[in-house]
Amino acid sequence: MKFLLGVLSVIIGLEGLWSAIRHRRLRDKSGWIYARLERQPLYFWVMTVVFALMVGTGCFLLLLAITDVR
Known part of the structure; x- marks a missing residue:
């Protein structure tokens, strides 16, 4: 599951x-475009950081799943 x-x-x-x-x-x-850097810079960068955190969390979960020893 991880x-x-x-x-x-x-x-x-x-x-x-x-x-x-x-x-x-x-x-x-x-x-549909819902955020542009020129129009909503704060929201754009917040969502970009959220996507980066998703990648980091996913890599961490993959690491846990691969190194899981029972």
């Missing part, structure tokens, strides 16, 4: 980070 949660967290976090860094805007799954 492994699956870690993989999902890393994938979703990397997808959001890639969109934020490359396009300087955040989109939802339907394609």
